[in-house]
Amino acid sequence: MKQQLNCLGPATRREFMRIGALALGGMTLPDVLASRAAAGQSHSETSVILFWMWGGPSQLETYDLKPNAPTDYRGPFRPIATNIPGMDICEHLPLQAKIADKFSIIRSLHHEMSAHNDGSIEVLTGKTPTVPDVTSQARSEHPDFGMIAARMRGPRPDGLPQYVGAHKAPFMTQPQYLGLSSKAFETGDPSVKDFSPPNLKLIADTDNNRFIERRSLVSQLDRYRRDLDLNGSLDGIDQFRGAAFDILSSTSVAAAFDLKQEPDSVRERYGSHRWGQSCLLARRLAEAGVAVINIDATATNDKSPHFSWDDHAAAFDLGVANCERLPQMDQALSALIGEIFERGLDRKILVLACGEFGRTPRLGFAQTNFQGQPSYGRDHWPQAFSALISGGGLRMGQVVGATNSKAEYPTQSPVTPQDLLATVYRHLGIDAAHNFINFAGRPVPILPFGDPIKELI
Incomplete structure (x- = not known):
């Protein structure tokens, strides 16, 4: 098995909390509107919701379990059957198992960036960092797909932002040559009492x-x-x-962010936790026409010791951490996907759930973790990871690609982050070959390469 030599271990909570960015990059709202109007772009109505699991969720504990692998590989969880024959997923995702006909799983994603921010930049921008940073403190040289969508779509006549971070937006990507007006509007935690996003209070x-x-x-x-x-x-x-x-x-802007307009039964279906209410807010915003909504699926709440999906043995116990996360992820995503199809929005809205990479197939052990306990975990592994994709008028109820018996690398239909983004841009109606001019005056294509995933089209 290829070893990762540039993984320096888990980031501390202080390091994680230190990273952040202002929602509008210090610009005033009129500045944002003026800059976007200058782009002269029209807006469309298709939307993408990204359930962003920064830290790197394990493929072996979510969508690519290997129950027949040796014990030091297969992990603590067992697979369960879904309503699609042959599509087994983790036992802690029973709600998703009931609606597997409404999503597809990609098991063959792969790239070479094994540091958190480098991997995130690869997945979110489609550009490989020029100088990979083993300390995981890299910052993007290119905008992510939400920023590009905001720039290409231009301002909405009703005033809604085109790019929204439900709770937060990815911190490692920057708009660069697109200008600060393309940054996401960050809402804060939608699960707090009397939620109201900053700077958009009616x-x-x-x-x-x-x-x-x-x-x-x-x-x-x-x-x-x-x-x-x-x-x-x-x-x-x-x-x-x-x-x-x-x-x-604007009453339309205020209404889109107003979760109190939802019946209690709907809010309970999503769950009262951060991820559930973020998914509900994302559905409302996508339904209203926002182009891209990023759901910050790092910690389930501010008090959780599992502040990301970075399940090194020296950080979090793999089994304990995922027993906290997976039920909330299952409830939130299954409600989001279910409602999108029930409301007839499955061609308008595309849902994508993934992180920047997967985890090492072989389990590791540490005598003590952040909680002072012995624990099992996995390190960074970009050579093979999984993603869930739903809606967007794509073909659902299938598995795209496969990995070998230990989930180490793809053996069928390998998919790159660029292919995944090409699929996203196709749904948004954005020409991935379009060029922007960078700070050096040179044309930069939205994607350097990549094709929409043929199995999904």
């Missing part, structure tokens, strides 16, 4: 006079600034300030 009717007064004051300041503008460089600023106020007062 002014209450009782405060309407104050809202009007503030708009009038800004208009007066803009007129004053224009009087001092001898070059006319401030022409049009009222247009974008007006659009910003329209967003803040």
Whole structure:
């Protein structure tokens, strides 16, 4: 088995929590609108929801179990049958097993980046980092597919953002040559009491006079600034300030983010936890026409010791961590997929669940982990990993690709991250051969290579 020499072990909670970015990159809302309007793009209505499991979920504990492998490979969980013959998945995903006809599993994903951020950049942008960073602190040289969708779609007439991070957006990708206006709008945790996303709070009717007064004051300041503008460089600023106020007062924007409009039975179906309510919010936003919604599926809550899917033996016990995660993942994803099909949205919305890579097929053991306990775990393994894909008008109820008897590498229909992204861009109606101009003045294609996954088309 090929060994990973550049895996330095699990990141600490402090290191994990240290990483982050502002939702709009320090830009004001009018700046965002002005920049996106400059792109002159129209918007479409297809959407992609990414259930992003940063840290690297194990293929052997989710969608590619190997019950006949030696004991030091096969792991603690057993496979169960789904409603599709031959498509077995983990025993802790029983709700998904009942609706396997509504999704497909890709078991043959692979690449060569074995550090967290490098692998994430590969999967989210389709570009291989120029200089791989073994410390997992790399930052992208290229925008991720959500940023590209935001740029290509342009501003929505109803003011909804085109790229939203449910709770958070991926921290390792940057818009770079697209400009900060392409960054995701981050909502905060949708499971908190009285959830309301930052910077998009609708002014209450009782405060309407104050809202009007503030708009009038800004208009007066803009007129004053224009009087001092001898070059006319401030022409049009009222247009974008007006659009910003329209967003803040838009009932359609407020409604899309308002989870209280959902019946209690629907909210309970998704689960009251972070992942469940994030999936519900994502469904509402996709239904409203947001292009890309990233669900931050790292920790199930702020108090969980399992703050990512990075299941090294020295970090988390593989069995304990996944017994916490998988039931909540199962509830959230099965509700999301079920509702998409029940509402007739399965051609409009594509759901993708994956991480940046898989885990080593051979189990490791540590005398003590972050909780001071002995534990089993797996290290980073980009040579083979799995993903779930649903909707998008694609062919459902099948397994794409296969790995060998120990889940070490693909043996059938190998799929690259570029192929996966080509499938995503096809659904979004974005030409993956389109070029942007980088900071050096050179054309950069959205994807350097890759084709839509033929088994799904």
